[in-house]
Amino acid sequence: MTGLPQVTGLEVDAVVRRGGFHLDVRFAVAPGEVLGVLGPNGAGKSTLLRALAGLTELSEGRLTLGGAALDDVAAGVFVSPERRPVGLLFQNYRLFPHLSVRDNVAFGPRRQGAGRAAARGTAAEWLTRLGLAELAERKPAQLSGGQAQRAALARALATEPSLLLLDEPLAALDAETRWSVRAELRRHLTDFGGPTLFVTHDPLEAMVMCSRLLVLEEGRIVQQGSPGEVARRPATRYVAKLVGLNLYAGAASGGSGAVTVSLDGGGTLVSASETPVAGRVLVALAPTAIALHITEPRDSSYRNVWRGVVEGMELLTDRVRVSVAGHPDALVDITAAAVAELSLAEGTSVWLTAKATELDVYPYPDHTRQDVGSSVGVNR
Ligand SMILES: Nc1ncnc2c1ncn2[C@@H]1O[C@H](COP(=O)(O)OP(=O)(O)OP(=O)(O)O)[C@@H](O)[C@H]1O
CATH class of the missing domain: 3.40.50.300 (P-loop containing nucleotide triphosphate hydrolases)
Known part of the structure; x- marks a missing residue:
């Protein structure tokens, strides 16, 4: 030996x-x-x-x-x-x-x-x-x-x-x-x-x-x-799309339990991440974790509330994937019944909400080429 x-x-x-x-x-x-x-x-x-x-x-x-x-x-x-x-x-x-x-x-x-x-x-x-x-x-x-x-x-x-x-x-x-x-x-x-x-x-x-x-x-x-x-924490826009997640790049500040991320393309998201993160980060958010509303939501349990406009809709097997332009843009999965209830169509103004617990924030991967940064989000 x-x-x-x-x-x-x-x-x-x-x-x-x-x-x-x-x-x-x-x-x-x-x-x-x-x-x-x-x-x-x-x-x-x-x-x-x-x-x-x-x-x-x-x-x-x-x-x-x-x-x-x-x-x-x-x-x-x-x-x-x-x-x-x-x-x-x-x-x-x-x-x-x-x-x-x-x-x-x-x-x-x-x-x-x-x-x-x-x-x-x-x-x-x-x-x-x-x-x-x-x-x-x-x-x-x-x-x-x-x-x-x-x-x-x-x-x-x-x-x-x-x-x-x-x-x-x-x-x-x-x-x-x-x-x-x-x-x-x-x-x-x-x-x-x-x-x-x-x-x-x-x-x-x-x-x-x-x-x-x-x-x-x-x-x-x-x-x-x-x-x-890879599925939970995609490193690039291509991977995020492959596994069906919204992915945003930005700068994080704040402590454990309330990390605020200023997104590269405008807008801010708050995560309840227990692991302290600072500096350049990626934020992954599942399309099923975002809700759409026609009027401004009054429920204060949503730490993330922002406005957007419906750009397109695609029928998946059991859901509809709604593409929303805003700061940030987002793909949102909702039921066909919800699309009908909200009377969604291209151009409809909506409010988007996501709970802070649904956002996964993690350091920007070292091995990712730095020039991916500005385009890493599924949406700008
Ligand atoms: N014989 C060749 N001479 C010059 N360039 C080539 C040659 N074959 C492939 N390439 C180029 O090399 C790059 C990589 O091609 P490759 O076939 O390895 O990609 P791939 O990841 O397998 O793509 P796909 O998923 O489309 O099969 C491409 O830009 C392609 O145009």
């Missing part, structure tokens, strides 16, 4: 330049951890996965898996894609159309040097595990979307990879199939002992499938944390 920790996970310290785009990230993924990678279009999610798979070269930095370098620009190390112990699962499956399902799954083991019979044996095992044994002789075009996705998963796992890279693996499936394939995939990810990166645009999927989330924006990491932390 040397007493040194054994490095078995993935360590990423990477810069990739593609035209005018720069990806610049540093993070680690532990064995068995499923890291959800979220971010708006063009944030660099696919670029990151491509770099890990060896399909795009690093401009600077180093990637190590289990302590061994896959890429090390300074040392001149680059392991070619076919020699990386990496399982890939992409949205559009990329099964070979001319090969049977069995041969698609046997392809990886064959490429790794297994004999024809051994590779077919491995393929048969994985197809059985994924409930596809009876479809082994079919061609990909003869499979449903869910079956094809399972075949692609069998193909990714049959090479016994040390790292799994999943790029929106469920996006092409219809809602019902997606649900069952997701449950299946989750089971396999739990069994898989290595690190997994899971790119998705779907916040629910990220919450359900991933043990930790990493949010990329413009090639940089703007937030990392457990799904619960």
Whole structure:
């Protein structure tokens, strides 16, 4: 025993330049951890996965898996894609159309040097595990979307990879199939002992499938944390929107139990936060925690009362999301019955109220780029 920790996970310290785009990230993924990678279009999610798979070269930095370098620009190390112990699962499956399902799954083991019979044996095992044994002789075009996705998963796992890279693996499936394939995939990810990166645009999927989330924006990491932390305390406007919260940036003053925040875009909010906070902060407020009134509310239990004008309404499954312009702007979720009772329409003047206990105030995250500050609120 040397007493040194054994490095078995993935360590990423990477810069990739593609035209005018720069990806610049540093993070680690532990064995068995499923890291959800979220971010708006063009944030660099696919670029990151491509770099890990060896399909795009690093401009600077180093990637190590289990302590061994896959890429090390300074040392001149680059392991070619076919020699990386990496399982890939992409949205559009990329099964070979001319090969049977069995041969698609046997392809990886064959490429790794297994004999024809051994590779077919491995393929048969994985197809059985994924409930596809009876479809082994079919061609990909003869499979449903869910079956094809399972075949692609069998193909990714049959090479016994040390790292799994999943790029929106469920996006092409219809809602019902997606649900069952997701449950299946989750089971396999739990069994898989290595690190997994899971790119998705779907916040629910990220919450359900991933043990930790990493949010990329413009090639940089703007937030990392457990799904619960990210959902409760979003670091940027993009994350707040994703998890359905109002988010405001401002300057805090006052003590525990009554923190006053002067918002960047005008207006003031008061929080009953028990943790003393001062200086630059973010304030998260759920759309369901705001109430709308036509006349000025007389109930003094509302510490936050401000005026606004209805800008738009969107029907959600069981509520209506009302977009209100004011200081601050806000998204407010109310029932369809309340919309009717208040006779709300675009242009209606309203009063907004929120209890101080409903506002979560937290320090402005250090790792958030400072220039996000002025635009961080869902609303100005
Ligand atoms: N081959 C390329 N050459 C130059 N720039 C590229 C190339 N491929 C992608 N880019 C640019 O790199 C940036 C990141 O793209 P990437 O595909 O990694 O984003 P993404 O987060 O996966 O987006 P999406 O959610 O839309 O799939 C984008 O600005 C894109 O235009």
